[in-house]
Amino acid sequence: MQALPSVLLFGQDHQLVETRGWVLEKAGLRVHTAMSILDLDRIATREKIDLFVLCDSLLPKARTESTALIRSRWPLSKRLTLEPSTVSVELDPRENILSAMEGPRELITTIQKLLAHSPAPLQ
Secondary structure (H helix, E strand, O other): OOOOOEEEEEOOOHHHHHHHHHHHHHOOOEEEEEOOHHHHHHHHHHOOOOEEEEOOOOOHHHHHHHHHHHHHHOOOOOEEEEEOOOOOEEEEOOEEEEEOOOOHHHHHHHHHHHHHOOOOOOO
């Protein structure tokens, strides 16, 4: 049996992170949530993560630090950044920016597209 794709969702608004985590679990993903950069580092070091999702609830400093950490420790990782703006952009096959104004369906579709692009499972 093939393992479910694993997503690490990092944000600073507990309710938003939990709600998005629930939506992603219902879509058939294995979800890990982190509320601090230390949690993100601990979970990503211990678990195989297929995709990092950075929530729009992150303060600018936390967003910058987490992006730098992910890019340095897991340079081939797939990343989705949720932005409070209304702009969505595909940066490359491993990285997208999605407007947080988009609904759950677009969030799931974007994640599925990122996961469909070849390798990035990390340990």
